[in-house]
Amino acid sequence: MIKLDLPIFSNAVEELRLGLIGKRKQYNMTLDEEIQVKEIYDQYELSKGQTQTFLKAEHLDVSFRDAIQLAYKQVAEGKRLEKLRARILLDTQDCTCCGLVGSDTIDHYLPQEDYPVLAVYSSNLIPLCQKCNNKKRSVDGSIPGKRFVHAYYDNLPDNVQFLIAKVAMKEGALMIDFEIDDTSPLDSGLLISLNYQLNRVDFYKRAKRQVNDFLGGLAVYIEQDYHSDKTNGVKTGLERNYHYHLKNSGINNWKTVLFQELMNCTEFCEGGFYTALNIEISKSVFIT
Ligand SMILES: [Zn+2]
Known part of the structure; x- marks a missing residue:
């Protein structure tokens, strides 16, 4: 995108x-x-x-x-x-x-x-x-509403957010959903195309699977941030990741919008990440 x-x-x-x-x-x-x-x-x-x-x-x-x-x-x-x-x-x-x-x-x-x-x-x-x-492969945009965004010609702005993540903690688990923001000021035709193409390529399911692996790889760093400055440490670490991906991958990259929401999820930051990321507290070398 x-x-x-x-x-x-x-x-x-x-x-x-x-x-x-x-x-x-x-x-x-x-x-x-x-x-x-x-x-x-x-x-x-x-x-x-x-x-x-x-x-x-x-x-x-x-x-x-x-x-x-x-x-x-x-x-x-x-x-x-x-x-x-x-x-x-x-x-x-x-x-x-x-x-x-x-x-x-x-x-x-x-x-x-x-x-x-x-x-x-x-x-x-x-x-x-x-x-x-x-x-x-076979999609050529000839059917109304069924068109992919053209990466060279369609004017996807890099300063308007249209991909959003919804993050919530439920019974210790992290629930994450991505969606296209229909209230975004983006051209309505482009919003229709984005919705169509992301459904067509199974983006939402693929992104959820990828988030699990991705956050699993970050677990040790999140835990370190927690031990250095508790909730504030986790939030600061997530915010640092947010700015890194915003700068390098853009405002509508899945990692950018993921960190944007995670850093504002208080339950996750104040220790919920332990259950969300399946970190076994008893094995943590940082627990004193
Ligand atoms: Zn792809």
Whole structure:
């Protein structure tokens, strides 16, 4: 759920030409095809990646469209256009959709099966994690309300919070839920897209599982903070983590919003973390 700058490329058509030339199979693009590809790329920029029949390039020869898709397969295997793949994936570390894990795959915002000419077009290539990519794959935004946010074109602000965490202690356990804040001043269309994509990639369940592991790894530090300055020590430690993630991962990263709520959960900070994080008090080396 982050906005990325458009990939920097000097000549997208030239990049396609490189992809079409291989050791065994190669396709020599004609000047006419080059012009038509340029028209499609320009139209993609104008529509900001939103679906249009023209972008499907059904007016182009099927052998040309197939050759471009084949070129992408080579990209995926790292044989051709390795630099293109590396450049797209280097743009971000976290998955641009869920932020839960790193982005190690490239998604075609408009799917290459239906939009073959966009198969190696940088602006259509979005870094995602494998799980989000699998869920996003066939979604092209043509059905109202069912659209993913475009990491390059949709204007996701970095100073407006739209992801929130709800934290509560219940019978010694920590209950955490994430949700999109429908009262956020964000554009209503974007809020609908965010809700759709997070449900589609199973973000809420995946985030809850990840929180357990993540906080488990922090348990020893939280306990140290408690022993140095009791409740205040825990709150200060959590606040320090909040500011770190706010600065490095943004206001809508799941870790940022988690710490934002945890540092204000008094029951957790004044000792509830022992049961919440399954810390066995009798084994604590700090207990005196
Ligand atoms: Zn993801």
